[in-house]
Amino acid sequence: MHDFDSRLLPTERESHGICIRKYQPSDAAGLVEAAQESIQTVGAWLDWCTPSYGNAQAEAWIAHAVENWDKGDGFAFAVIDATCGDYLGGVGLNQIDHANRSANLGYWIRQSYQARGVGAQAARLAVGYVFEQLGLTRIEIACAAANRPSRRIAEKTGARYEGLVSGRIQLHGRPVDAAIYSITAPSARRSTG
Ligand SMILES: CC(C)(COP(=O)(O)OP(=O)(O)OC[C@H]1O[C@@H](n2cnc3c(N)ncnc32)[C@H](O)[C@@H]1OP(=O)(O)O)[C@@H](O)C(=O)NCCC(=O)NCCS
Numbered sequence: 001m002h003d004f005d006s007r008l009l010p011t012e013r014e015s016h017g018i019c020i021r022k023y024q025p026s027d028a029a030g031l032v033e034a035a036q037e038s039i040q041t042v043g044a045w046l047d048w049c050t051p052s053y054g055n056a057q058a059e060a061w062i063a064h065a066v067e068n069w070d071k072g073d074g075f076a077f078a079v080i081d082a083t084c085g086d087y088l089g090g091v092g093l094n095q096i097d098h099a100n101r102s103a104n105l106g107y108w109i110r111q112s113y114q115a116r117g118v119g120a121q122a123a124r125l126a127v128g129y130v131f132e133q134l135g136l137t138r139i140e141i142a143c144a145a146a147n148r149p150s151r152r153i154a155e156k157t158g159a160r161y162e163g164l165v166s167g168r169i170q171l172h173g174r175p176v177d178a179a180i181y182s183i184t185a186p187s188a189r190r191s192t193g
Helices: 025-036 055-071 118-134 148-156
Strands: 012-015 018-022 075-081 087-097 102-109 138-144 160-171 174-184
Touching: 012 118, 018 118, 025 055, 025 075, 025 087, 055 075, 075 118, 087 118, 102 118, 118 148, 138 148, 138 160, 148 174
Parallel strands: 102 138
Antiparallel strands: 012 018, 018 075, 075 087, 087 102, 138 174, 160 174
8 A cells, every 4th residue: 555646646857957757658769779878887787788678678668667657566767868858767666665665776877878977866856756755764775786886876865875785686697795775764764663
C-alpha cells in the first residue's frame, strides 16, 4: 500500500537546465542513441548497455517503466536537456519498499554529457521528488565499490556513506562489492526509535 495515486503525481521536475520526466514512447530513439555512444563508460557498470541494445529493447523497457510508474512500483525518469530537449540519460527509483518507505536510486548519463554536473543535478531532482511527492523517508544508493563517478554522485547529492557490503551487485555475471550510501528525509532525520 502507498499514500499516493501515482497517475496523479507530477510527471516532471526541472532546475539548472536539467529536466527529469516520466518516460514517453518517443524517448526510444534518444535512449538507443545514448546507449550506443556509451558502451565504454555506461556498459562498464550497467549490464544492459551493450552494442546490441536497439529499438526493440528500448521500446519494451519504456513500456515497462511507464507501467511500473502507473502502479507505483518504480519511478524511472528520462534526463533531458531543458533547453534543447535532448535525451541525456536516466535516473530512477526502484526496489520501493512501501512498508518501510525506502527505495533504491540509480542513474546513468550518456558519455558525451558526462563530467558536466548533469548526473549530480538529475540525482538531486530525483531525491527532491521522492521526499516531496512520494513521502518516502530513505533512499539507498548502492554503487560498485570501484565506480568512482557513481560514488561522487552519491557524495554530491549529500548522501551518507554507510559502508561496504560484499557481493551486493551482479556485474557482468559476477558479484562485486558495493559501497552503500543513504539519504534520509528531513522529517526522518532525528528519529532513532
Ligand atoms: C555516474 C554517472 C551517472 C555520473 O554522471 P556525470 O553527469 O558525469 O556526473 P557529474 O558530472 O555530476 O559528476 C561526476 C563526478 O565523478 C567524477 N568522475 C568522473 N569520471 C571519473 C573517473 N574516471 N574517476 C574518478 N572520478 C570521476 C567527476 O570528476 C565528478 O566529480 P567532481 O564534481 O567532484 O569533479 C556517469 O558517470 C555514468 O553514467 N556512469 C555509468 C553508469 C553508472 O555507473 N551508474 C551508476 C550505477 S550505481
